Amino acid sequence: MSGSILIVDGVATSRIVMKARLGQAFYSILQAVDGGAGLKLARSERPDVVLIDHSLPDMDGTEFCARLRSDPETATLPVVMLGAKGHPEDRLAALEAGADDYLTRPLNEALLLARLRSLVRAGEIEAELQLRDDTCRELGFAESAAGPEKPARVALVADAQDDGVVWRTALAAQLDTAVDLLPRADVLSEVPGRPVADVFVLAIGASVGPGLGSVAGALDVMSELRSRAATRHAAILVLLPRGGPAAAAIALDLGAGDVVTGPFDPREIALRLGHLIARKRRLERLRACVSQGLRLAVTDPLTGLYNRRYALPHLARIAERADSSGRRFAVMVLDLDRFKRINDTWGHSAGDEVLVRVAERLARNLRAGDLLARIGGEEFLVVLPDADLPTAQQLAERLCRLIEAAPAVLPNGAEITVTLSIGLAIGDPTQPGGTDGRSLLDRADHALLAAKAEGRNQVTIDRPAA
Incomplete structure (x- = not known):
């Protein structure tokens, strides 16, 4: 490294x-x-x-x-x-x-090098997350984390219950956070309602003499914690008996955030836990900011629906799956009729409110696996996996009726009646090029133009040439 x-x-x-x-x-x-x-x-x-x-x-x-x-x-x-x-x-x-x-x-050269590797590794993780966060911010996709942080939770895992009680009491007196005592048999069990610890203190084999045997049990538990989604990013401090630098080096190389090789000193352990908690909090904030940035990058800020950046690759994945399964799927392009008139008459804030209400109604009437995205000003995309023409047509016509039947209510109580025009195309794996996502989107868009030309508030189906 x-x-x-x-x-x-x-x-x-x-x-x-x-x-x-x-x-x-x-x-x-x-x-x-x-x-x-x-x-x-x-x-x-x-x-x-x-x-x-x-x-x-x-x-x-x-x-x-x-x-x-x-x-x-x-x-x-x-x-x-x-x-x-x-x-x-x-x-x-x-x-x-x-x-x-x-x-x-x-x-001890082995312990020194292991400590340096551990710190460099942790620093690289933080630097990578910081770089991604900086990129999201430059693109305008990041938002500040909201609300105060929850108090950290520490789980002390001990072989001997009596020793564990004494250590927990001593640690709790030094820390401004909860300390839970967990037997080794329970640390990996999932108990409903039990909060996940931010830091695990592994005092497993702490009464064993110097050598690799003293760390074997702790390493087993640590490997399990690292393999589970809920505890993958938890900080881990391993307690080892005095005189075990080889075991300490192995623990650090295998993922421990810190190792204490001397006798149990609650003051020292509390300080080390404070450092681990602070680092974990920084990483949590960065992960949250990156996750939020990625979410904002693929989400329409007004309606909360996916945007075009997300919708087109997702359409391509649905098409690939259709090719593999041999099942048809439907692509719809929906457009609000005479939306400019709404903006001109009621104002753009009213137009935004209409878009939000329409998006909510559409989302409520689609399946969990269906794709719904806002791909233009007043234009939406719906993709229905595993749907044939009769199923898709029935849904499209029902969406038209639902939107027309429920006027959008503005904050001032005014009601605006809205209608939809929908263009529909079917992806068919049995036809040459029948699942090309871009082509299907174009075909649905042309069908939408036909629906507009034929009077609006209706569904027009793309009919590929025989």
């Missing part, structure tokens, strides 16, 4: 050794001799991970983290702090200042 690492260390030999280590893993290396230079490089180069020493010539590592986090341009850059001592208070201070991890020298 390629990526750029910024090393901030006042000791030249330490920078050289670290550069050699990481260079062998094909990382691009940036170097800074003190905190001030590191902050400038972080802002200008935007590295994938910042690797800093606990003690810098001009500031300590915690001040560097705090200043990095206070700058919007660098606030989300992953940071790993390296310390000569493993004092719990130093680790807590680093995490409180915003570091994603605190590793002690002498470094």
